[in-house]
Amino acid sequence: MKFAIQINEGPYQHQASDSAYYFTKAALEKGHEIFRVFFYHDGVNNGTRLTTPPQDDRNIVERWAELGEKHALDMVVCVAAAQRRGIVDEGEAKRNGKDATNIHPRFRISGLGQLVEAAIQSERLVVFGD
Amino acid sequence: MKFAIQINEGPYQHQASDSAYYFTKAALEKGHEIFRVFFYHDGVNNGTRLTTPPQDDRNIVERWAELGEKHALDMVVCVAAAQRRGIVDEGEAKRNGKDATNIHPRFRISGLGQLVEAAIQSERLVVFGD
Amino acid sequence: MSILHTVNKSPFERNSLESCLKFAQGGSSVLLIEDGIYAALKGTSAEGQVKAALDNLSVYVLGPDLAARGFHQERVIEGVEVVDYAAFVDLAAENDKVHAWL
């Protein structure tokens, strides 16, 4: 079955991203397809490559990146939400005159339409938030 | 009177940073002293210089930076919380092997002790959160 | 020592106002801010709780947050005082400490 995953909260502050990760992993292990993981609201903060969590804790961003790499996941960060929170890729940096980027290379920034489309193309939308 | 301000949430997602800003501004206008503004938990995300909010909305980060500049505010981002969320200055980038920084120059990263000290040195601690 | 208690969440969504009113010492002050302002409105299911609290607490509501959400003085429970940010600062200064019920 085809799933779309939506994550509304950033890493560490809320469990949402953790729960979504374990759900996604379990779905993949069962042979389901993940059409897209969409990061919305503060969820966009899961896409930064600049975190350095304590060594005895999980690395939420890298864990997503590895799962994404292994299963060729489409991990999309909402552009409007990202602009408000300061998640930036090369294109956004150029467009908005920013002198740095912080997006992790395994994530891509795109429009909200990608969420609506994911809900159309998938058989289930599963949302994790606060 | 001497106030310390603590902010537990990032910009835009929660009103905490907005409320803290208006409280701080009102306190300064009344001639009070702001000993320190301490950004904790997701509050550290108020210290990024990479946001590009919509043109018809307020710019939370720049607004803090301007108030800080005008009144020489000590605006401190907690280092432990910042590492989990990916808020990075030059020193942190070097220490943790990051290839970019995103801290706004008007903010500084420092330890949690700065919060405890602020509570000792100030006559009032006012906390804004979720 | 007197306390200014702040409550920033809706009484219909969370337990913070209920908890605050339960533990606030008689004579202390409660300021409703952000989504907490809904507790100040007349005719809601939380009105009884707030009216009872007025017997031994001073209750304030932040005007700018009230207006943002579409409400004004005339919808506010009698005895609850509408204040601005300057008065919020005064309340924080006049009381010995501030307790945010997050």
Added chain:
Amino acid sequence: MSILHTVNKSPFERNSLESCLKFAQGGSSVLLIEDGIYAALKGTSAEGQVKAALDNLSVYVLGPDLAARGFHQERVIEGVEVVDYAAFVDLAAENDKVHAWL
């Protein structure tokens, strides 16, 4: 069409479980995750609500979230089924849609 409702907040802090149970159609499923797992415990002030819901809903609780918070099967209300993430996926697939009560 059948719905899997997920509730991730404590019933003592928020109104999401209460609201979910009020609107969930008879026959649908409710899964308690994250801080929502506290609603699955015996002897709490929310127990009556959950027991009543068991009359016409299936209620599940996520085991890993339960264990993280120090609880296990023997503290869970009879009739509430402890499941793992794989079963969470199955529930999402078996029902026609998922409704997260955020």
Added chain:
Amino acid sequence: MSEVVKKYLYVNRKAPYGTIYAWESLEVVLIGAAFDQEVSLMFLDDGVFQLTKGQDTTGIGMKNFSPTYRSLGDYEVKNIYVDRNSLESRGLTQDDLVKVAWEDWESGEEKEDIVEVVDSARVTEHMDESDVIFSF
């Protein structure tokens, strides 16, 4: 943009301004209009506060997004439901809420206000009939 037509239900349970969920949820609805799905909005619990009239955010410096609700009829939104109990327990009536006009550009059919206050049973029904439920 797509040949699949699904029934989308946006469930709004949170108050405006204290958090951004109400506003960013609305942004999804606006964007979603381009996808020609069958869109309904449901307001319950504190979500009913999103629709109050006379919102004035000048004093808190935030963008007032209340006017956007009034234009939802232009964004392919066909139904807007409000839970009666939620409204009543918050001391509100439909008079306190904005009106959302609607016009079918093809048939010319017009409605002055598509905001409909419904009973709990109807809320459950609409959830049941939808294909996808969005929550934020």
Added chain:
Amino acid sequence: MSEVVKKYLYVNRKAPYGTIYAWESLEVVLIGAAFDQEVSLMFLDDGVFQLTKGQDTTGIGMKNFSPTYRSLGDYEVKNIYVDRNSLESRGLTQDDLVKVAWEDWESGEEKEDIVEVVDSARVTEHMDESDVIFSF
């Protein structure tokens, strides 16, 4: 590090793991020990869940910070209060909670467990007597 001695009260009202507040609040307490203030912790509402025994986070991949509570006696924390009503309405008794031992390094005085379940009136008293209230 400072000559001012204030009575610090950390108020914990949130459950662990669902959000990070419990853990990052504890980090302040640990750091605060260096400042020689008079520190008390108050657990009420869902905050009482922070102290439950037997937490095992293996299945959710998060760091189990429960053992840290047991060591608070080594971090200048003198008093740990738990609101009785909060405990009872959650079906818990003190037996469900971790024990926090305490020893005064100068006098050699020892206590097996400084976790004290108190009535509402005492909760109010402790809030009243404190100089600073931390909440997260």
